[in-house]
Amino acid sequence: xxxxxxxxxxxxxxxxxxxxxxxxxxxxxxxxxxxxxxxxxxxxxxxxxxxxxxxxxxxxxxxxxxxxxxxxxxxxxxxxxxxxxxxxxxxxxxxxxxxxxxxxxxxxxxxxxx
Amino acid sequence: xxxxxxxxxxxxxxxxxxxxxxxxxxxxxxxxxxxxxxxxxxxxxxxxxxxxxxxxxxxxxxxxxxxxxxxxxxxxxxxxxxxxxxxxxxxxxxxxxxxxxxxxxxxxxxxxxxx
Numbered sequence: 001x002x003x004x005x006x007x008x009x010x011x012x013x014x015x016x017x018x019x020x021x022x023x024x025x026x027x028x029x030x031x032x033x034x035x036x037x038x039x040x041x042x043x044x045x046x047x048x049x050x051x052x053x054x055x056x057x058x059x060x061x062x063x064x065x066x067x068x069x070x071x072x073x074x075x076x077x078x079x080x081x082x083x084x085x086x087x088x089x090x091x092x093x094x095x096x097x098x099x100x101x102x103x104x105x106x107x108x109x110x111x112x113x114x
Numbered sequence: 115x116x117x118x119x120x121x122x123x124x125x126x127x128x129x130x131x132x133x134x135x136x137x138x139x140x141x142x143x144x145x146x147x148x149x150x151x152x153x154x155x156x157x158x159x160x161x162x163x164x165x166x167x168x169x170x171x172x173x174x175x176x177x178x179x180x181x182x183x184x185x186x187x188x189x190x191x192x193x194x195x196x197x198x199x200x201x202x203x204x205x206x207x208x209x210x211x212x213x214x215x216x217x218x219x220x221x222x223x224x225x226x227x228x229x
Contacts (some may be wrong), residue, residue, distance in 0.1 A: 032215065042222055042223075043118070044157065044205075045220065046218070049215070049217075051215075091156070101162070101170055102159065104156030104157050105156050106154075106156050107154075107155070107156050
């Protein structure tokens with residue numbers, strides 16, 4: 001079935017190091033992917049997105065990589081800071097429709113060690 | 115610009131009681147979403163509105179959950195009667211439009227505890 005899964009539930013990194021959060025998806029028809037950051041007590045916040053016709057996209061300190069061959073998505077955070085501590089979700093739009101139904105994965109909790 | 119507003123932020127009720135949540139989306143956003151987020155999981159879409167019409171409610175437990183978006187602006191989500199497994203954070207989000215690529219903006223959520 002359709003699912004987006006993530007699998008390291010927790011990740012601890014030293015401040016200043018780079019973080020890599022991984023995500024596997026199962027629906028090869030998905031054509032749009034999004035990474036969200038959710039801090040405690042807040043709703044998810046959009047970080048970066050990527051369409052299936054791309055394999056890499058960069059933002060400010062973040063890079064998303066998409067490998068359609070193995071249905072894998074990753075989020076790289078450069079020079080991780082304490083403010084990056086949060087739960088990170090990948091999400092996919094599995095339907096080629098005009099409306100975006102977004103399916104979230106289970107999330108990875110990132111802890112930054114000062 | 116003001117973000118998505120939700121109220122209340124917290125609610126504790128007993129099972130079989132009813133509860134309602136309110137959402138005010140970002141001004142001008144045509145699409146409104148309600149998600150349920152159980153602790154330790156990603157948000158799950160319950161219902162999606164485009165203006166005041168329902169686009170997708172396939173995962174809404176319609177025997178107990180209802181939602182409306184009158185006049186295409188504010189929305190309410192109701193649970194009646196509540197069950198223990200409804201304990202979760204209920205997130206409202208809005209986007210300018212419902213097409214792929216339109217960013218969803220989330221509110222802070224309402225944390226519901228059913229005892």
